[in-house]
Amino acid sequence: MKHTIKRIVLDAAQKAYENGALLSDQVPEMEIEEPRHQSHGDFSTNFAMISAAIQKMPPRKIAESLISSIETLAETSGEIGSLIEKVEIAGPGFINFFLSNKAWYPVLDRILEQDKRYGASDMGKNEKVQVEFVSANPTGPLHVGHGRGAAVGDSVGNILSFAGFDVQKEFYINDSGRQIRTLGTSVWIRLLQKAGKEIKFPEDCYQGDYIMDLASEIHEKEGDRFFQKDEDEAIAHCAKFAAKKILKGIKEDLSDFGVTFDQWFSEQSLYDAGRVQKAIDDFKSKDLIYEKDGALWFRSQDFGDEKNRVVVRNNGLTTYFASDIAYHMEKYERGFDRVIDVWGADHHGYIKRIDASVVASGRKSEHFEVILVQLVNLLRRGKPFQMSKRAGDFVTLKNIVDEVGKDAARFMFLSRSYDSGLDFDLELAKQKNSNNPVYYVQYVHARITGILLKAKQENIIQDIDFNKGKNLYLLNAAEETNLIKILDAFKENVEKSAQTLHPHVIFTYLMSLASAFHSYYNKHKVITDDKELTLARLSLVLGVKKVIRNALTLLGVTAPERM
Template identity: 40%
Template sequence: MQQYIEPHIRTALTSIGVDADTPIHFEIPRQEGHGHLSTTVAMSLAKIRKSNPRALAQELVTAIGENVPLVERIDIAGPGFINITFAPAVYHAMLRDLSALGATIGRSDVGAGRTVNVEYVSANPTGQLHAGHGRNCAVGDTLANLFQWCGYHTTREYYFNNAGNQMNMLGKSIYARYRQVLGDEDYPFPEDGYHGDYPRTIAEEIRNEVGDRYREESAEALVFCRKRGEEWCFAAIKRTLDVLNIHHDVFFNEDSLYSSGRVEQTIADLRAKGLVYEKDGATWFALSQLGQQQDKVIVKSTGEPTYRLPDIAYHRDKLERGFDVIVDIFGADHIATIPDVLAGVQALGYDTSRVKVVIHQMVSFIENGEAVKFSKRSGKSFTLDDLIDEVGADVVRFFFIMRAVGTHLEFDLGLAKEEGDKNPVFYLQYAHARICSILRKAAEKGVAIDEGADVGVLVHPKEIELITLLSRMRTVVERACEHLEPHTLAEYLRDLAAAYHNFYHDCRILGSEPALESARLLLADVTRRAMYNGLMILGVKAPEVM
């Protein structure tokens, strides 16, 4: 709708002496009787001009005039809202435009010619993906899909560390299980070792391959177990991601930052700027000089770097690769280190405005009203594979993105298993399947989709409501991408499914008067395309039969 009125508003702005490039914000009024589209441009300008917003709104409305094509009337409400009511013809024009888009409904070119790197999942290969990892997986991949749909050349990246104490502990855990499966049942398991079934599974595979070759404990035995464990865990992670239809373009090994000298160079560059000093045998980063509250250790007295140092080197590398936008997906447990890393990168002369950080809050699981607790190292283990087996990949992806990333997510296992309208995934998929069923029945009657149907016969309020929602899809996709808020697309699709169900209930499609039947079939098909594309962006299948 915006495209039909915005040029007239800009012409009116020019006529009253305002820059035609002035930002104009539009929104859909929530209250009936307030038109189909509203703008607050008069109120925004009034603040700058220090004038009465309602008087300015009246001046603009007068300048726009009364004979605007496809506009029924323009009203002023409240302190200066300009509400536009469109003639039915505008909806018919919108439907024809949407139909002409074919399979590209919702696609945008706002990012054409630009590049983006989205880094997500990034779990170290010390075990299978935990159920809680699912939120990072789903949020990251959906954002990457949104960027791709908005025309960006999109690189999906996975950053991992296969070095350090955690990997040594994995090797020790597997070796302990290896000795136990050889018959040494009393061989001690490390106090902080990795529990769950997978270390024993890996140990059994090692026994089957090499027998008791490594029964005598040695550095060689531990290195072998560690290496085999890393390979097994990474293969398991990739299999899980494949089930969720998540595929990365780049796997970046943190160790390469050390072997290439980039970590040492980062320390040297920070030192040259007077931002590094030695104290108590450790190397400190003088963050207090960069506006942070306190300095932080970047190399411990043991010689082991803290997370901040390789992360600074890693972000330098990504920025030097020339991406226009860099998106990091982190859990809330990273919130303390992010400002320090970006401060270091900026201090080294890089433009950190290109780095967008998405912090998702933690996930809790409930079933039958009770909390379910999981742990990767000890106690009851619940992997992402287990979750997928219980509720399905589509439900997993949707549930993890259906709430704003900045809010705590309560994953209701009972709701996720339901096969009815209460389950939001079922509700969306059923809307798509219902449309496909109608189109099949039409084809069986010999009635084909007519792109040239006379859509002027569509005047029912439920038809207009559905067309209005369909016309917003590209804007929803663009805003979800711009603001890094994938849940807004999920919410939009729920609204679209509800609007279709209402239309289906109130407006008979098959068997209505031929011209009306043809127009309604076209509207149903355009809705099908929009639902299909929206579900694809979310990584959820769009079944034709349910």
């Protein structure tokens, strides 16, 4: 509806110019907003005030000219006349629009017609975007922090795709370097301990019980002969076995969490293909990498970083930054116009150096974005809580999903902006009442399914998913108009979420829609003795059901038929 009002304003401005009421046909970028107070109408525009300098006229005079043109258009256009009830000037020159009830009825027809595509947008114009998220080292199970990052990254990808972008989701497997060797060492020492050797377990090794489980698996497969291996060979074998096993577990945990990837990209493959060395050589040829104290340094300070960064240590070993440079260069070579990385908040200091390498490789800084996901505080009944754990120092994502379920976990992870800390109350997430946000929203979908099923059983409708709005002119209650207004705003919220990369925008929208439905349902019966009114209200609640489903789908949450 905002687009419709904007079109009417533009047409009226053009007509006012042609009639000599305005001095210029130039139109600045105006705002069409919903006033805070209902008494100020359905929409308001600042057109008159921002046009004052161009038109060389007082804003109120511009507003008067515009309203006169709108009234003329309403007389000649049945569409505009049926949409607008009245237009008023407010304050220094705001123009307020009051719409008729019938202006909102086409929204329901669009929802029923477009179904799963309602709310979709072509805003992205098929721009190729890669969203890389989770990307946990395969050195241990996913923890609750990874869970929030997974929910955010997956939802951002879904929302961008729905908004018209060509999206690929990717997991970067850090399967090379020191951490993988530490993993192998950890398992090897546990193996030696199982064999009765008294060895103190190093503090810098991985501490979780899962390391002991991996050692037991290797011993079961290889037997005592494994202890005859050369230590380096044994550690390498342990590292390879453990990383593969852990990665399999990571994939299973993410699948259970509703997250799938288009691509799993191996860090080791960059070395195997010579891409890391190629990136270093390329930067050296451009004098972007120089030698100092036996090490190679990237001139990241020239691109806004606080200092230059080592890419090859003086012992000849490359740093993680070196492979990250190569990895991001490879992303753009695959044809992505825009790269979005989802990282934990502790990686904040890493952004500028990666951004510097992207710019140094010939890309613009705006083609690279980082979403920093803040920490999750686990609570139980409002109090800090530490779940029993076998992973070392953290609660696993699997623990959370097993206790509260995928839907509740995802919805709670997305209930606040990712750049704010999140309190996650496990008991709240399991409640079957309106205090639990996911239950509050999903129950709307299930309740409407029940209403439609009853209508079919009573032969009021032939099909639960009937696709034509009936008798919509009978929807005159204030709560009905309010519901349709919220349904109309879905596409705008999708685009806002895509622009800001904030999936909690959809969460907030869902809570508003659910609240409006509950208020409506508590005041009005859907199935009444008046069949014509019943059909109109069934069309309304069916529209609500479809939008609830579409919005939940963007967040990776199911829309249950019954609860």
